[in-house]
Amino acid sequence: MNTALIGLSIDSVYSHIGWVRSIEELFGVKVPFPIIDDLGFKVANKYGMIQSGVSDTSAVRAVFIIDPEQIIRAIVYYPPQVGRNTNELLRLIKALQTADKYNVATPANWRSGDPVIVPPPKTTKEAEQRLKQGYDCKDWYLCYRDLYKRDRRK
Template sequence: MSSILKGSRTFSKDSVQETGNIPRINDPAPDFTAITTQGEISLSDYRGRWVMLFSHPSDFTPVCTTEFVSFAQNYERFRERNVSLIGLSIDSVYSHIAWVRNIEELFGVKIPFPIIDDLGFKVANKYGMIQPGVSDTSAVRAVFIIDPEQIIRAIVYYPPQVGRNTNELLRLIEALQTADKYNVATPANWHPGEAVIVPPPKTVKEAEDRLKQGYNCKDWYFCYRDLPERRR
């Protein structure tokens, strides 16, 4: 059995599974129970809320620190949208605690969401966060957006060298929530308050009727509509 060193810790390569079982969009989110900086949690505890589960390569690294500062600064914006944040890396809860205390000391920002201790790769393996082409011992910057029914609705990966855009993740969640609420789709670069796209017709009769329904149409398959709360 070969092993991998990460800092002062040794991991067995057997504990890191291949990434063939990465969950997909519209799959049920794999449940888990884990120790975190806020005690033990289970994903099932969050049923009824949106969840943004995200991994980072390592504590005490500069890009990850900027991300956590940004997530903390935007924490209320996520909470207003019924979204709970859960962080994860292949570090111990003691490392997480020391790091969040260091962030507060250096940047004056408290980290209000839990961070999973995943030294055993338990959660990372379930979600395909360990990708051997990048690293055998660090999670990639993965983001899983999970809806209140605990279905995975979006998956975003970033390489270790690139920090995530918090505003874009908020926009993604708002777009999903809007699509669900109104049975619509959102166009490229959409932001809340802007017009949305009506789902295309599925029959010849629907196509014939579409241009008579009062939407802003380019053609029978391409129509916009305003939402009730659209900003003027």
């Protein structure tokens, strides 16, 4: 998916080594990405990963999706009691990549292959033309497009 994963933890490098080894020994899963230690909370504080009033040492489980231009595109926070949903994170990354590549938006619960939303027209003339372009329009400002069918014709 042309992405890179980096873990950040306020625990020590030694804790990371133990955690990575435990994951592999107990679950047979290798952690394929680097984990950065942030004992001084420098990065965790900068990104709002320490919840005030909860604990001085308990970082929020957070996922930051940062694009190649170093812009944070999405942040997903999870309380420590709830595991992350990797399927949702993959869906989110794919949706962002699709939106960027095709200059479209993805509706709620969008999955790869589902129709996307075409940007709204900027003029009355564009609005009139849009209704003739073969999109699935609910109204002049909300039209869906099937990327797969259109791209296959190219």
